[in-house]
Amino acid sequence: MANESEHGVLDRSRHALQDDFLRAAVRFTTDRLKGRKHAAAEELGDWEAWRERGRQIRAHTIAHLDYYLREFVQNARNAGAHVHFARDAAEAREVIAQIVRTKDAKLVAKSKSMVSEEIHINQHLEKQGVLVVETDLGEFIIQLAHEAPSHIIIPAIHKTRGQIKDLFTADGGQNLSTDTQNLTAYARRRLRETFMCADIGITGCNFGIAESGSIVLFTNEGNGRMVTTLPKTHIVTMGMERIIPSFADLEVMANLLPRSATGQKLTTYMSVITGPNRERELDGAQELHIVILDNGRSRQLGDEHFQEVLHCIRCGACLNVCPVYRHIGGHAYGSVYPGPIGAVLSPLLNDGEKYADLPYASSLCGACFEACPVKIPLHDLLVLLRQRHVSAGKTKRIERLAFRSFKATFAHPWRYKAAMRVARAAQKPLVRDGYIESTFGPLMGWTDSRHAPALAKQPFRERFKEIRQNVDAVDNAGDDDFEGSDRP
Ligand code: SF4
Structure with missing residues (x-):
C-alpha cells in the first residue's frame, strides 16, 4: 500500500512537505471541518458537559469491558447473529475468508471500516480470487488509486478533482469531465451494480450496544444501508473496545461523534442493526456475522495510562487540529491510523519498532486533547511513549x-x-x-x-542582576525619604 513504507516518519514527512497541493488540500478541508465542528458544538450548547459525559461513558465501559462485551455477545447471539473473536489480524482475516469460502462468494461490497483496513482484508480476499469493492465514495477513489486512507473520516482528502477524473476515466474507459456531479454520477452508476450483485457486505461498527447486541453505523452516503441490506450475508468487523452499555449512552455518542467528525448534528443515516432479518422483514441480510478484533487492544487494558486510548470513538477531530497532520497529511504516518490518535495507537497495537518513531511526530501543543470529544490526553500519552522509547535505550x-x-x-x-x-x-x-x-x-x-x-547578547541573569541593583537603589532612596517623612 502507498502508506506502508519502510522509511521512517521523518523521511515520509520530508516527501509530503514537497507536495504543495497535498498541504493546501489538507489544510483547506481540515479548516472547514474545524469551523463546522465549532458551530455544531455551539449550537448544542454546554459542549464541555457533553464531553465530560462522553469521557465518563467511555471510561466506565472500558473499565468494565469484560462485563459489557459478554452482555453484547450474549444479546447479539440471542438476536441470531454469529459472533467470532479474533486475537489478531491474521485470525480475523481467516474468519472472514472462511465465511466467504462457505458462501462461495465472488463479489464483496464494503462500507468504510478502519478495522478492515487494519487487518488488510481486501488484499487477503483478492489473493483468493474474490473481488472486493469499496462503496464509500472516498474509499472507492483511493481503492482505484491503490492507496490507503489518509484521514479517518475523509479517506481521499488529498485527491484533486482532476486526479479523481483520471481514476474514474481509467476505471470506466470513458472520458469524464471534472464536474463534481458528473463524477459522482459515474461512481453511483458503477457502485449500484456492485450493490445489486454482491454476495457479501462487509461493514465496520461505530458502536456495539451491550443491552441489545445491536451494532450502530453512522454514514452519510447511503452505501452503508445498501451493503447491510442487499447482500444475503453481512459481516461486521469491530474493534473489541467499540462497546457502549445502552441506548441512553448512544444518545450522548450520537451528539458527540458526528459533530466532532464532520460538524453535522447527525449523519444522514444512522443504522441500528440487531441480528439478521426476521420473518416477514423484507430488508436485511439473512446471515449476520460479527468479528470482534483484539489485535493488541487487550494489552492496554489495566494499563494506568494507555487504557485511555481505548476510549477513542474514531471521530478524526484530533487530526483536523494537529499542526503536524495539517502539514504532512495521513500517508506520512505510514500507519492505517494517522494523526495524533495514530501516533499513540499504532505503536501500542503493534508493540514493536515499526511505529516507534510516530510519537515524535507531534509538537505536543495539546490541541488534540482540546478537540477530543471524550477527552483523551493524547499529548500526555505521546510523552509517555517517548519516555518508554528512551528508557528502553532505543534512541540513537x-x-x-x-x-x-x-x-x-x-x-x-x-x-x-x-x-x-x-x-x-x-x-x-x-x-x-x-x-x-x-x-x-x-x-x-x-x-x-x-x-x-538568536541567543540574547546579554543573558537574563546579568540583566536581572542589574535590574535588582537598580530596584534596590530606588528602594533605599525611598526608605531614606520615608525615614525623613512625617508619616506615622
Ligand atoms: S482520539 Fe479523540 S479526537 Fe482523536 S479520533 Fe479518537 S475520539 Fe476523536
Whole structure:
C-alpha cells in the first residue's frame, strides 16, 4: 500500500512537505471541518458537559469491558447473529475468508471500516480470487488509486478533482469531465451494480450496544444501508473496545461523534442493526456475522495510562487540529491510523519498532486533547511513549550523547555559563537581525523551514542582576525619604 513504507516518519514527512497541493488540500478541508465542528458544538450548547459525559461513558465501559462485551455477545447471539473473536489480524482475516469460502462468494461490497483496513482484508480476499469493492465514495477513489486512507473520516482528502477524473476515466474507459456531479454520477452508476450483485457486505461498527447486541453505523452516503441490506450475508468487523452499555449512552455518542467528525448534528443515516432479518422483514441480510478484533487492544487494558486510548470513538477531530497532520497529511504516518490518535495507537497495537518513531511526530501543543470529544490526553500519552522509547535505550547514540552533555551542562551553573558564552560567540557569523537563518550539519533541521531566535547578547541573569541593583537603589532612596517623612 502507498502508506506502508519502510522509511521512517521523518523521511515520509520530508516527501509530503514537497507536495504543495497535498498541504493546501489538507489544510483547506481540515479548516472547514474545524469551523463546522465549532458551530455544531455551539449550537448544542454546554459542549464541555457533553464531553465530560462522553469521557465518563467511555471510561466506565472500558473499565468494565469484560462485563459489557459478554452482555453484547450474549444479546447479539440471542438476536441470531454469529459472533467470532479474533486475537489478531491474521485470525480475523481467516474468519472472514472462511465465511466467504462457505458462501462461495465472488463479489464483496464494503462500507468504510478502519478495522478492515487494519487487518488488510481486501488484499487477503483478492489473493483468493474474490473481488472486493469499496462503496464509500472516498474509499472507492483511493481503492482505484491503490492507496490507503489518509484521514479517518475523509479517506481521499488529498485527491484533486482532476486526479479523481483520471481514476474514474481509467476505471470506466470513458472520458469524464471534472464536474463534481458528473463524477459522482459515474461512481453511483458503477457502485449500484456492485450493490445489486454482491454476495457479501462487509461493514465496520461505530458502536456495539451491550443491552441489545445491536451494532450502530453512522454514514452519510447511503452505501452503508445498501451493503447491510442487499447482500444475503453481512459481516461486521469491530474493534473489541467499540462497546457502549445502552441506548441512553448512544444518545450522548450520537451528539458527540458526528459533530466532532464532520460538524453535522447527525449523519444522514444512522443504522441500528440487531441480528439478521426476521420473518416477514423484507430488508436485511439473512446471515449476520460479527468479528470482534483484539489485535493488541487487550494489552492496554489495566494499563494506568494507555487504557485511555481505548476510549477513542474514531471521530478524526484530533487530526483536523494537529499542526503536524495539517502539514504532512495521513500517508506520512505510514500507519492505517494517522494523526495524533495514530501516533499513540499504532505503536501500542503493534508493540514493536515499526511505529516507534510516530510519537515524535507531534509538537505536543495539546490541541488534540482540546478537540477530543471524550477527552483523551493524547499529548500526555505521546510523552509517555517517548519516555518508554528512551528508557528502553532505543534512541540513537548521538541523541543519547547530546542529552547526556545537556544534562551535565545544565546541572552546574558555571558549566552552563561557560557553554552560553561559547554559544554566543559561535553564533555570531550566523545571526541576521536577531535570528539565525541557517545552520549546517545536524543543526540544519532547526533552521531549514524557520528562523531560530538568536541567543540574547546579554543573558537574563546579568540583566536581572542589574535590574535588582537598580530596584534596590530606588528602594533605599525611598526608605531614606520615608525615614525623613512625617508619616506615622
Ligand atoms: S482520539 Fe479523540 S479526537 Fe482523536 S479520533 Fe479518537 S475520539 Fe476523536
